[in-house]
Amino acid sequence: MDCIKAATLVIFKGSLWLHLFLLTICSSKLLYVVSVSLPSSGIFEPIEISPSVLPHYPYLGKTLPPMYPSFPKTYKPILSGKCPFNFSSISTIIEKTASDCSQLLAPLVANVICCPQFASSLHIFQAHFTKNSNLLVLQNTTMADHCFSDIVEVLGSKGANTSVCSFKPLNITGGSCPVNDVSTFEKIVNTTKLVNACSAIDPLKECCRSVCQPAIIEASFQISSSNVDVLNDCKGVVHSYLSRNLPLEAADSAFRILSACKVNKVCPLEFKQPDEVIKACRNVGGSSSWCCSSLNSYIAGVQRQMLITNRQAIICASVFGSMLRKGGVVTDVYELCDVDLKDFSLQVAYGEEAGCLLRSLPADVVYDNSSGFSFTCDLSDNIAAPWPSSSSIASFSLCAPEMSLPALPTSHTDEYPGCKGILLDMLIIVLALIIVPLND
Template identity: 65%
Template sequence: MSYFQFYHFLRGSMCHQLLLFIIYLSSFRDVVALEMSFESTHMASVSELASPPSTGIFYPIEISPAVIPQYPLPNESLPPMYPTFPTAYEPVLTGKCPVNFSAISNILSKTASDCSQPIAMLVGNVICCPQFSSLVHIFQGFYSFSSDKLVVQNAVANDCFSDIMSILASRGANATIPSICSIKSANLTGGSCPVNDAMTFEKMVNSSSLLEACSTVDPLKECCRPICQPAIAEAALRISGGESSMENKDAGQGSSRVDVLNDCKGVVYSYISRKLPSDVANTAFRILSACKVNKVCPLQFKQPSEVITSCRNVAAPSPSCCSSLNAYIAGIQRQMLITNKQAIICATVFGSMLRKGGVMTNIYELCDVDLKDFSIQEDAAYGQQVAGCLLRSLPADVIFDNTTGYSFTCDLTDNIVAPWPSSSSVSSLSLCAPEMSLPALPTSETMKNPGCRGVGLEMMIPIFSLFLFSAILC
């Protein structure tokens, strides 16, 4: 099947926007089979699709790379987001960090994949930075495994951090991760926390209770009925030494109480990673990170003055209002990929700004603004319209292999209308009532524009040297 035949095939589906996104971002190298099994919500007309499938199963479509257009300007440099497969190489280490890095090779590889060079900026808040932070905690515990210390010595912290970054970069990671995630070598040292050895830690903390609380973290319950988080907070409070730590010169003159507690939390994480298998600790740390990142909207909103002016007095669909609203949202769609829960918060935050400006009507509904509209929709470099992707709220990783490239999970929430806030305040917003609740998935009665949805919907096509796997909300 040629590229153009495949294109016309895609046009026959109400899911074509997502699939065109996939084609646009495709690596144009090796295209694997597409297999989809789902509840069909729309069947193209005969005029749209000459031979519509009689079942809900699309058998593999084989496309020869020879018929797929290559990058048209070979003499010019590739655009920043043009897909490439990273070239692995042997890192040059300082030789001053007394650690056998091969023992934590799996965690290093996972972090390199989650923070891969092409997409680290896009998934930093949700995938890359939580995993990089977890690696730092695990390295702290591993570094001092044969000693009584829970942190990396100041004398070698810079060298160890440099070696970590060299190894990650050699495996395809973005070299700017420390800047993206605001993590530096000092995070390995325990900072201003007055306790940094295991013996003192175990004298002050009920370590068995701490490990019991954090050895098996429930990804669905921890964010709403936390068990591990309060155990870590209590342990950090105990080893911080109360207000007396503020008088300790080793705690750092001028450091705030918050800084001491945060540094002590790092020591607690180090103790946990020292006692638990690295994969178990990594899973726990990622779940705790998910609880944190899903509580806030990471997008930046400028004052929506034009939207307020255009939409303040509307009571019915208004071209000028919707045009202004769409133009504003197009700007924030260039920022980053966010999770479904973050999208709910972002929609509420932005809606609250509009209500505060006098927009009382639910313009999300009037202008068909969906949750996915708050995640990346457009390639800023080329202005290509693409379908939206909301990442799942549960911890997820970017996967890489030498054949298929990178992959991560998207939730297809095409027809879930963005929630309009009931007031100009967001203080009452809670995703824990009922626990981990999200807007209801659309039904045939409520869907305005039928799209692709359903249980077990999976797509496997390389995009942007990535794969998108669609699924219903977790």
């Protein structure tokens, strides 16, 4: 059966307003479409993410303005003149980073899309800045300050906001790593093994049966002279060497996959103590309206923080569930109140269940003049949130065959028999995409 198994596309147009949320699942016998329509009357306003970020547009009947009327909203960057680097030599990476960190979306996708790509661009800059010398890093901290400032300025001139990330000029120096030149590096490290291990990373295997990650750690440990205190600094040197010896796109792909392994290991959301939810749900009986109202209100606040991936959602659901269990809630309130994984991620539509979970694999924000911003959502968004078996937060092993996922929803399958086989295919996809991360 020829079926498009992953075609959930969320398109932002206007002031971060959703114009289309379309899920298409097809087979030779069935085309099943779920769409979200705008209210026919009244002022349509987006889910409030931040009043300072999202302007209101109260004039119905008129064409909504694009988020950036002339995106990319460019201006000539004001460079320091003290960083001798031609940024056009890595223009493809600069453009990709600017898109992934676009002003209005950056705070919402920082953890999964923007900051991993910004980190990759710094590794690549570091290598290209020093490629005509024997050095692998910027040794002069003053030069690093100037160049880092110029990188931020160039990205800003293309509409990017990198302030959501925690990187500093120190990240493009060797820090305290005792090795920072090519000659010494190649005497200590089996560079053929290192480059081969990271030249073509399999995104479906690296986080579970990693090849590149151990090679980077081994090389970092070797040049650190077995000093664990400088191991992270030395990893930056190894990243620079890889950037020198891999094609531009291959290096960027490798760094993004390794970042995906890392960010999908933890829940990035912040949970305040859910006292009200515990009070409402601790002794929930036949009537669940008070409990579900309190639970949904709490989760509505959490989901405004950011867009998260399917794997992060599983961990977040377990973390929050463990907090509830610790407070004395023993009933599976996720099942009781129909809480799905998508409920922990930003809701990108108005008045409908249209939460978006990003894929666990590296993703990018895409922009075009006609449709605005877009990115791909994962099909696991209607999977029920897993209720933890105890109040302790267990470590996750999401690599097959140890991993297990909640059952897929059964709604529509009786009405549309052809969906059953499709949902099974969807589960296979989810199992393939949800993989255990390792530290970057």
